[in-house]
Amino acid sequence: MTLEYIATGETWSGESINETRHPLNIEFHWSTAALAAIGLRVRAASATPIDLSAAKAEKIAEAWALHERRFAEASVAVNVAGGIRLYSCDAKTRENILAIVGAIVAAPTMVPNPRPYTPKNYAQPVDTTHDEFKAIYLTGLAKGDAFFIAYATHKAAINALTSVEAVAAYDLSTGWPA
Numbered sequence: 662m663t664l665e666y667i668a669t670g671e672t673w674s675g676e677s678i679n680e681t682r683h684p685l686n687i688e689f690h691w692s693t694a695a696l697a698a699i700g701l702r703v704r705a706a707s708a709t710p711i712d713l714s715a716a717k718a719e720k721i722a723e724a725w726a727l728h729e730r731r732f733a734e735a736s737v738a739v740n741v742a743g744g745i746r747l748y749s750c751d752a753k754t755r756e757n758i759l760a761i762v763g764a765i766v767a768a769p770t771m772v773p774n775p776r777p778y779t780p781k782n783y784a785q786p787v788d789t790t791h792d793e794f795k796a797i798y799l800t801g802l803a804k805g806d807a808f809f810i811a812y813a814t815h816k817a818a819i820n821a822l823t824s825v826e827a828v829a830a831y832d833l834s835t836g837w838p839a
Contacts, residue, residue, distance in 0.1 A: 663704040663726055664688055672726060673701055673821055675751070677734050685730040716828040720819050724833050728812035731837050735808070737800040741793045746780035748797050750804055754781075757800070762798045765791045807838040 664673040664687070671806070675685045678699050686803050688696065688703050696702055711719070735750040748754060769791060777786035789797075817835060822828050 663723060664701045665704045667697065667700050667702050672704070674726065674729055685734055711825065712829070713823075713825055716825045717819050717822065719817050720831055720833075722829050724812055724815040724819065726809050727833055727837075732805055732808040735804055735838070737797070737804050739793065739797045739800050741780065741789050741797070742775075742828045746787065747782065748801065749781045750801055755805075757799060758794065758798050758801060761794050765794060804838065811837045 665671060666673055675682075678701075681699075683699070687701075693702070733751045737750060738745050738746045738747055740746075749760070761772065761776070761778070772791065775788035775790045776794075778789040779786040779822070814836060815831075819828060819831055822831065
């Protein structure tokens with residue numbers, strides 16, 4: 662299912678709502694009224710018959726949204742400060758790690774080595790070296806690529822289908838990285 666903003670009809674991709682992050686699968690746990698209270702609804706299925714090209718485009722868009730959601734919910738495990746620690750793959754964490762690694766590459770002496778950074782589910786930051794930041798970045802990049810490959814595989818399979826019924830029946834729940 663795809664969630665959309667009631668006010669605009671645009672797809673909700675996990676952005677904070679009123680400064681609160683909600684799980685990307687809330688439509689499975691919340692009532693229609695609870696979703697509406699934060700401005701979301703489940704996108705209605707198309708009631709009009711659609712042609713094969715349109716059906717494929719809609720299913721591919723659904724696959725892309727699922728790719729983005731699943732990647733944002735994922736984590737990577739990286740050896741930092743002598744222990745395996747988890748780092749989220751949500752957009753904010755990716756943005757932070759990219760900025761730190763970019764600064765390390767552009768001006769390494771401007772970024773303390775080690776520098777404190779807080780792993781997922783930690784209350785306090787952990788001293789993280791430049792090389793460890795690069796490892797977090799590269800591990801996250803590999804995880805993102807694995808999700809993209811799964812999406813591309815679904816997209817190719819959908820494009821190979823020959824009927825609207827087959828497209829509608831296509832299962833997007835399998836083939837994603839853990």
